[in-house]
Amino acid sequence: MSKTITISPTSRQEGHATLSLEVDDEGIVTTGRYYSITPVRGIEKMVIGKRPESAPVIVQRICGVCPVTHTLASVEAIDDSLKIEIPKTAQILREMCLNAHMVNSHAIHHFLVAPDFVPSEDYKQVVKNISEIRKQAQFVEDVIGGEGIHPSDIRIGGMAHNITKNTKNKIKTRINGVIKLIEQHVEQMTKYVEAKEFPEDLGKHAQPVLATSNTYGSRQNISLSSINEIMPNSWYADKYTSQEDEEFAEETKKTAKKIGKTACSQIPLYDNTPVETGPRARANKYRKFKDVGVKAQHLARAQEMINSAERILELVDKIDPSAQTMAKFNLEGTDRLGVGVIEGPRGTNLHTAKISSDGFISEYNCIVPTTWNIPTMGMATEGNHYDYAPDVIRAYDPCLSCATHMIVVDDESKEVLKEDMVQL
Amino acid sequence: MIQDSVLGPHQEILTARATDKKILKNAQDGGIVTALLVYALEKNIIDGTIVAGDGNEPWKPEPIVATTKKEILKSSGTKYTMCPNLAMIKEATRSYGLEKIGTVGTPCQVMGIRKMQTYPMGLRHVTDKIALIAGIYCMENFPYDSLKAFIQDKAETVPSKVVKMDISKGKLFIRTSDNETAIPIKETHGYEQSGCQYCMDYVAELSDFSCGSVGAKEGWSTIIKRTDTGASLIDNAVEDGVLEVVETNEGKFGLEMLRKLATNKKKKRQKNIDKALDIGLEVPFTKSDLKEDILENR
């Protein structure tokens, strides 16, 4: 008999989410719904009315896993709004910092999925390798960003500091030193992933990919007019499977409606459909990688660690330690919508900001990677046994606190007023 | 380790000076700090150090991250005004990429570093990189305006003409290329920074090693070996001929003097601390009647 399976909260991911799966007699998922139940912080609202320089500092707190990405997206959006052209060295430093973060964050994800793939006899060694890789990547984040978590030196107009020649050499030595280990680790992870007995089509879906660049992010490669954010209730309300049993049919409709009211993230559509963003999307668009599904995502993510480490080595040679890293600019508002697009570990991170003519932030909006992925993730669980659904979710490395938006609750009835959902 | 509430925990006290004439030329006393920082750099114990470098105005130092012998040498000599060396520690681990930082500081700065290490708030990947803490003795320090007042009003010259300043034998000496003015220390009272009124540490009790001129002949220094890091650095430096050692004077103008000055500082400052606490001020020190030994620095 058909039934609804609920897994809540889903595990080994950042934040809290629920998987609600309608399954048939064989346990095959017919409708997969994944939604965020992480409480909202209201970060985008908090920056309104503040001076522009507060925004990167505040919005980087959106997430402790991905602060580099949010800081970069924020300064990029504000630079764009204020029409600031940042010095070349600052641009290189920003990209290096992001790539170090990419290596670090993907390595963290390998901690999370290690229990799914890594055989117990290799576990200790793999964890040791991950720790070593993270250590070297964090060194690069620290010295360039000022702080690995919540970087202090990524600023509107450039970077607060250049690095010394000594630091430049150290980055080279350290990344050159660790790249062999990364390659070995990636080879090992690839072997484990390939050996895993998953259904052939696990995680496959027909949704398009969203990616804007190979290693940094580009506002030129995304069109704001193609984006449409819809309320979760209108997305989830008709996400259920038609049932013959009338009583159950009633129940499934009710469940879908309830999910629409509980979910705390909006549903962004690109060209009117959900997309997949992240390492596989980038690999698909920029690295000729055509596979789809859970294994493909893991393989693309692992490969991307090498891609990013190589990019750091390419960029570090271009650093001129004596160059200026801050643009000269007057902080004058333009009332222009600035766009910041960063390819974070989990995908395309889009921040938009407007600085009013009197010099305060008047508009701020983020669509972060996991928000893009949420509707697609549910769909990707469909067609296979529900036992595999958590594996599908983990392949996206979701980060829910980033993705959460604000809900408005009626004080009296405690009813969630979805129509009034505040865009944060 | 000798537990000593007057001079702080230590392993040994010795009298020494640097053998390198170039170091001695510009050093304040025995050139110990400069010689040992250079030695630690050459031996890879540190990969750079924070020192009091030149600021925008003469005799107004600014902390710099020195990664070469030349830079360390250029920053030798005492500047009798505050130099916020701790402010550079984090940056030293960031854009400078240092992993084994050396530092030099007055006792209060050394206390600050130890506090940073104990409560590393906002100091991720910083405190584990502090490799060496050199302490210098300190009775008090002066705001830059006070220093200017001494130079301009008492010595009747300008800061740029001063070649050396030194406090010894109860006087502050201000030397230009053709003149020397000695101001009795008594006359400098009231000009020191107010925090010094509550400071009980004369000999940088929490450093790896500390040194000063008191207790040694002119041009020499009294070194207090404290932690194993400090002790082995000094032992090796002596063995490698970087420092030369003479017999320590235990008498009236030697260690007795050092103990007397350290004790007097503690007693005097404890009175100030008690007074401040009595009127309800927040002073991060313990009242004497709650201490078993009032000389204890806490």
Ligand SMILES: Cc1cc2nc3c(=O)[nH]c(=O)nc-3n(C[C@H](O)[C@H](O)[C@H](O)COP(=O)(O)OP(=O)(O)OC[C@H]3O[C@@H](n4cnc5c(N)ncnc54)[C@H](O)[C@@H]3O)c2cc1C
């Ligand atoms: C404010 C002050 C008060 C002092 N009072 C006494 C005292 O009462 N009795 C005594 O015996 N010694 C005192 N000293 C220490 C003494 O003046 C010498 O600094 C010490 O003996 C080291 O000499 P040296 O030849 O070994 O060092 P050098 O080789 O000359 O090196 C001195 C080092 O100290 C650093 N330095 C200089 N000024 C400062 C500063 N303001 N803050 C932090 N670091 C600095 C320099 O960068 C350099 O690295 C005092 C020092 C200061 C800064």
Ligand code: SF4
């Ligand atoms: S007397 Fe104490 S507080 Fe004042 S400068 Fe010296 S060590 Fe610091």
